[in-house]
Amino acid sequence: MFFPEYRARRTRRTDTLRRMVRENFLRIDDLIYPMFSAFGENIRKEIPSMPGIYQQSIEHIVAEAKEVHELGIPAVILFGIPEEKDPLGQDAYCETGIIQETVRAIKAAVPELLVITDVCMCEYTDHGHCGVIKDGDVDNDETLKLLTAEALSHARAGADLIAPSDMMDGRVAAIREVLDANQFSHIPVMSYAVKYASAYYGPFRDAADSTPQFGDRRSYQMDPPNRLEALREAELDVQECADFLMVKPALAYLDILRDLKERFNLPLVAYNVSGEYSMVKAAAAKGWIDGDRVMMETLVGMKRAGADLIITYHAKEAARLLQS
């Protein structure tokens, strides 16, 4: 197959031909939409760095959950902004905590919508770290006790799927054990298996009000240059019976998505994080890029890299384009 007998352009000549040889697809079923649930009433506050994304009180969350379901998006992932924060993040595992109330409200109004809860402590602690602080750092094993309590209380409230994002060692096994011991053996765990200490989370921390009050997250989240460590992290979570593996962020880590796809046979999730969303929105607002096209190209790129599912703030816009 050499030029001039072989010409690669032949199969790109018309839209019909391009459709016929297309290799990867973004589907509405691939999308998971993140939402920020805030304590209070009639709150709907747009996050300045994330146009179109809001901190909302429960009645608005429920209304948006209905819209998401009507668009055909199968799932949402919830983050909570509690009324009060404290060193042990008590709202995270309280029966009447912000997430527990939100899950109950969504499941009552839109039972077919799959509700995923993010399990972590940083939205609930006054210091903003993802666990219990001891001697100036997050204590792994003490944090596991809180995370398992949080996961169990989410399941009790009706969560369909539990997604731990804290990066403590041993948390998938600990959560699996507590779920199984409490009649929740049918609830899957989606592990944020490979989560890097990333500057791309900046806008999210405004949205969730979860910026660490001292230091950073580098003693528990991964160092961006590392690849083999990502494979070790994923391997551990597979051994601990995770049902889904996640790579986060997505855009600067497409190689890691491909690596995990080739080595593991669990469904693979890409988290198209807040900073990735904000960059597209900001450049589009300036008229520097075509926002819709960059969004679709980015999302299908994640599929091509190996993602089966994508958590994305673009989910509603992408679903509308996929419907039309």
Ligand code: PBG
């Ligand atoms: C909480 C959590 C974070 C994100 C998801 N879960 C922030 C962080 O670790 O600081 C980031 C999501 C995003 O940027 O969209 N641990």
Ligand code: ZN
């Ligand atoms: Zn956290």
